[in-house]
Amino acid sequence: MSYQRVVVKLGTSVLTSGSNKLDKAHMVELARQMSALVRSGVEVVLCTSGAIAAGREHLQYPELPDDMPNKQLLAAVGQSQLILAWSEVFSIYGLHVGQLLLTGADLHDLERYMNAGDTINVLLENNIIPIINENDAVATSEIKVGDNDNLSARAALLCEADLLVLLTDQKGLFDADPRSNPNAKLITTVATIDDNLRQLAGGAVSGLGTGGMATKLEAADIAKRAGVEVVIASGHHPEVLTKIAKKEAIGTHFSAIKNPLSYRKQWILVGPATEGRFKLDDGACHAVVETGSSLLPKGIVSVEGEFERGAIVLLTDQSGNEIAKGLSRYCSRALKLIAGKHSNQIEELIGYDYGASIVHRNDMVLLDCEQFKGSKHAS
Structure with a gap:
């Protein structure tokens, strides 16, 4: 062709x-x-x-x-x-x-x-x-x-x-x-x-x-x-x-x-600059990269940056290696309260609930990450 x-x-x-x-x-x-x-x-x-x-x-x-x-x-x-x-x-x-x-x-x-x-x-x-x-x-x-x-x-x-x-x-x-x-x-x-x-x-x-x-x-x-x-x-x-x-x-x-x-993920990859960074535990890294899962608050170790809901954020492992980029469904103020907690605690902790996912898989682009090879990088 x-x-x-x-x-x-x-x-x-x-x-x-x-x-x-x-x-x-x-x-x-x-x-x-x-x-x-x-x-x-x-x-x-x-x-x-x-x-x-x-x-x-x-x-x-x-x-x-x-x-x-x-x-x-x-x-x-x-x-x-x-x-x-x-x-x-x-x-x-x-x-x-x-x-x-x-x-x-x-x-x-x-x-x-x-x-x-x-x-x-x-x-x-x-x-x-x-x-x-x-x-x-x-x-x-x-x-x-x-x-x-x-x-x-x-x-x-x-x-x-x-x-x-x-x-x-x-x-x-x-x-x-x-x-x-x-x-x-x-x-x-x-x-x-x-x-x-x-x-x-x-x-x-x-x-x-x-x-x-x-x-x-x-x-x-x-x-x-x-x-x-x-x-x-x-x-x-x-x-x-x-x-x-x-x-x-x-x-x-x-x-x-x-x-x-x-087309939406292409824009996430090349469009807005990132406004925040989430450091994830090993379980969350593997879930995101290996199984294409959405990111839940339980897997977030720390939140960096000040941003509003809908901002583009980087997801990294605990060594700082970038593994994904996506749209955050919660602002940084809320995330600093719910990071590391179970999804069923979100409304109790911040007074509202936009859903269990912090970054949904449909709003996420995986990046190259050497330690998680074997992943579905084309998602």
Whole structure:
């Protein structure tokens, strides 16, 4: 089966070809390949970096302090230049583009999250290329997604894509750092992202971008949980998008899980920031991970944070290892009174009862946890 909807993420290092300005010729080449996919019936969403680099180039490389206001200045100037460049190169192939500038706040609220998905879908229905970037000109540290690798994974979830392509200045993920080890070998396929694989990931080396291989692994983990295949490959490999779309062995391929998360659980995984943390006893950890049970108050050892009912919380074991993420049915004030108690004591202790479950299994996403392997991680 061929791919029907593809999200393509282009890093700054790909768009500049390692220089200090946009490589317009290479942008034309990438647009040509994406346009060919569209003509073949594949819907394409583009997640592009490069606004700050474009702003710096347009202002002729001013000497500015390396602080947030000046980065936002460059992003504000560069975003218009970047979308203009993409509009021009896609027009060569008879395609229009539409811009979506997002922040973490757009993903934290379920209604805004769904609206963003609707916008992407209606653009695709009208044969318009959605071009997504983070709104760096207004985003603060509290509402930033942080890097376009993770933003592209969220875009893949928003539009229910079946493939996410992360193009970078590396050929893919290697078993050692290829910059320092000439014997490093390309990892061609990945079924499971574990701690050993994460240790292989390095940081950004171009000095122009915010993402390295570590953020690409984070993005791949998010996407594959939602049933999206992922490929990390070199943005300068000849016909890279054409070959990936034909399922040729290019770069590193991450297979999607067979039982992907529901749309609601996808939002829990990638949407709001966590506001609290529950430490669980061993029995509760095993019940949550091994049998897919809801979390009951009896299994909670401690509650951290101040939050209201409906907040996203992390569930950890007693060593602090994260095992799940979910919606709390009780506020922190109530939980500090009922933690460790039986469910039939809830109303007696706090004066009301929203049910026996503190985090219901339908509102919970399991995370990778090495000591609880054998679990139903795809739930």
